[in-house]
Amino acid sequence: MTSASNEREPLLQRDAPHSAIDNDRKDGARRLGPLEITRSSRYGILAGLWTATFLSSLNATLVPTMLPSISSDFNKSNQASWLGTSYLLATCTFTPLYGRLCNVLGRRGANQTAVMFACLGTVFCGLSTSMEMLILARFIAGIGGGGIFTTSSIVISDMYSMRSRGLAQGVASVFNGLGMGFGGFFGGLITDWLGWRAAFLIQVPVFVLSFALTSFNLNYVTPGKGRSTKEVLKRIDYGGSVTLLIMVGSILFFLSTRYNEGLPWSHPTVIAPLVVAGVFAILFLVVELRFAPEPVLAPSLLKQRIPVLVGMSNFFVATCNFSVMYFFPMWFQTVLLTSASTAGLHLLPNSVSMSCGSVFAGWMMHRTGRYKMINLIFGAFPFLATVLIIQMKESSGPMQLWLSIIPLGFGNAVVLQTMLIALLAHLPESLMAVGTGFGQLFRGIGQVGGVAISSAIFQQALDSELRSRMHDIPDAEEMIMKIRHSARLVATLEPDVQRIARDSYAVSLKYVFIFASCSTLIAYIIRLPIPEKALEHKPPSDSRLERPSNGHEPFTSMPETPDESDSSSEIDGAVSDSDTEVLVRPGTKRVRRLSTYESCDGVMDLERDSAHTGHHNQRNRPRPLSQ
Structure with missing residues (x-):
């Protein structure tokens, strides 16, 4: 059996019989399974996986501090939100497909496919000659970014026993947190030092290193005979993925043309995406409910109260998170006129607090077996943080400017952790994977929506504020368009015009933070009806068989796979x-x-x-x- 066919099934137990493993090579040498590889090979695999994981997380938060420089170079600040939404849209849409690719291409092939897309997208970002090309390049990078997380998790689960897997995934989360935390600072620092293109191109050698490490070390085989590539590819929900992509993309296009571009409601490019979004929303539901062999959305969970409440909470939490994350650095660059690197550094306390919140929530639930009380207490922290952020002024002290965002990261991390456990606690064991994906899908759409909706609010408010303050300035219309299209221009304006621009940015960004505050408050209210359920320590039952009432031979009512x-x-x-x-x-x-x-x-x-x-x-x- 070839390596590709063998890699389609993971070795889940250390005591699996070797007789079940057909992994002999043609030269007679037996190839090793994931639990049998040497320590150096395992560390080499982890180094390759976690290097790519760090870069993927870095790219998710890299752009916000680079937006003023990028939009100024292309003079299209009003399209800058697409740099974030295109990456998140691709990640949200393509991540579910990598599970199948792991079975078609093998673990190494699927991971390297993701790394290749991420690397190519990053290269194209650095070489882009227009905003449209850069947006497309970010979409390509997002296709790989989501796959890196999925394939890395699968490989880690192959290589470690159940007892050790939690620690390995915990270390992976550290690299994820580091990337998220340093993305804004790294983007701002490299942009100030070498330019925004270098912030993308400097990542390419690290992607190549990750690819080389997995090529050399990720050679283990897994037992069992997999289905043919053709059969596996048939099971992918192409219809659901495509209709979801077009539906969400059309909504984003509508928000961009109506609010970022300022086109009237009667304009064809405003009406058309709305119609397309409505049509494909219906098609998505029809495909998922009637035709998809393995739908990306679990229809049965839409009929259950707890999954729906958790999904809605995840949507609004993610909306709040990304609304603040993408516009918080801009406040420091346009209102306080700080450098891009300093503005990005203001996001670091948020990422550190998120890591602490995740660990704290896990420890508390393990210690008490409860989740509702800590959710009620710490779930209010994000609302407190947004209120503090809304109150920021140019005269605010360092404590408020640097620490006001900490409750946001800590509280939202606790909420996401506890809501996942609440969802799984109210579902049967056989639905845990499906339930996790259900919540993650809403969270992914919320991330896209957070950037897109807050950008529309910001651009609409900025246009209104500038027009109300600059009506008596010569060539006001031209100046308004320049300020909207280039945030970096604010620092170079004449003192009187600069004052107007800074005040307009401050008010417009406050509207964005108010939107984030409303989102987290709605999420808190939605979570209130979710009941408490004690978390037990005892492991799941080993019982696998059920005997039909007719007394015939036992059969498995729940397929093992x-x-x-x-x-x-x-x-x-x-x-x-x-x-x-x-x-x-x-x-x-x-x-x-x-x-x-x-x-x-x-x-x-x-x-x-x-x-x-x-x-x-x-x-x-x-x-x-x-x-």
Whole structure:
């Protein structure tokens, strides 16, 4: 068996029998499984994965402090929000597909595909000659950025036992946090020193290093026979992904043309994207509910109160987070006229507090077995932070300017952690992966919406403020357009015009922060009805079999892996499973999984062929990690 076919199934248990592993090479040498590789190989793999993870997180927060320089070079400040939304839109849309690519291309192939997209997108960013080219390049980089996180989590889950996996994922989160924390500062520092293009191009050698490390070390094989590439590719929800992409993209285009460009409602480029968004929203729902074999959105969870409340909370929390993250540095650059690097450094306390909040929430839930009280207490922190940010003035002291954002990161981290546990606590074990993906999908859309909606609010307010303050200035219309299209121009204006511009930016950004404050308040209210549920320490039951009431041979009502649902077709009657919607009636066979948008554990779909697994020896099979 070739390496590519073997890499489609992870080795989940250290005590898996070697007899089940067909990993002999043609030269007679047995290739090692993920738990058998040498320590140096494992560290080499981790170095490659975490290097790419750091760069992906860096790119998510790199742009905000570079926006004034980029928009000034292209004189299109009103389109600058697309640099953030295009990256997040690609990440949101393409991340679910990498689980399938891990089974088609193998672990190494899927990870290197993600790294390649991220690297190419970053190169094109540095070489862009127009704002449109730069936006497209950011989209390409986003395709790879989301895949890096997914494939890295899968490989870590391959290489570590269940007991050690938490620590390994924890260290991965440190690199993620470092990238998020230093993105704004790094972007501003390199922009001030070498220019914004260098901030992209300087990453390329590090991407190449990551690619080389995984090429040399990521050579382990995993047991079992996978399905054919053709069969796996058929299971990808292309219709759902494309309709979701077009729907969200059309909404973003509407917001840009109507508010960033200032076109009237009657203009065709304002009406058209609204119509397209409505049509594809309907198509998305039809595809997900009726046709997608493995929909990216789990329809059954939309009928349940707790998942819907958690999803809505995640949406508004992410909206608040990214509204502040993308416009907080701009306040310091346009109102206080600080350098880009100093403005970016103001985001660092937020990232540090987010890491502390995640650890604190996990420790408290582990210690007390409860989540609602800490959610109620610390969930109010983001609202407090936005109120403090709204009150910032040019005369504000260092304490308010540097520390007001800390409650935002800490509180939102606690909320996201506790809401994930609340969601999983109210779902059966078989739905944990699906539930995690359900919440993550709303969070991803909230990230895109946070940047797009806040940008529309900002541009509309800035245009209004400038017009009301500059009506008696010669060539006011031309000056207004220049100020809107180039934030960096503010520092070079004449003192009287500069004062007007700085005040206009201050008021406009305050509207953005008010929007963020309303978002986090709505999220808090939405979470109030979510009930408490004690978290137990005892592990899930090992029971795998259920005996039908007719006393026949036992069968597995929940397939051990998603692909084993084929075996359910042997059951005479209809079987409804919580993780796999299996509708089997005499003479028919229809299998629909609820979601391919899965957590870092559950995304490891083993692609196992039922002809090779059958129903025998159920207890000795590797257990799905989502259980």
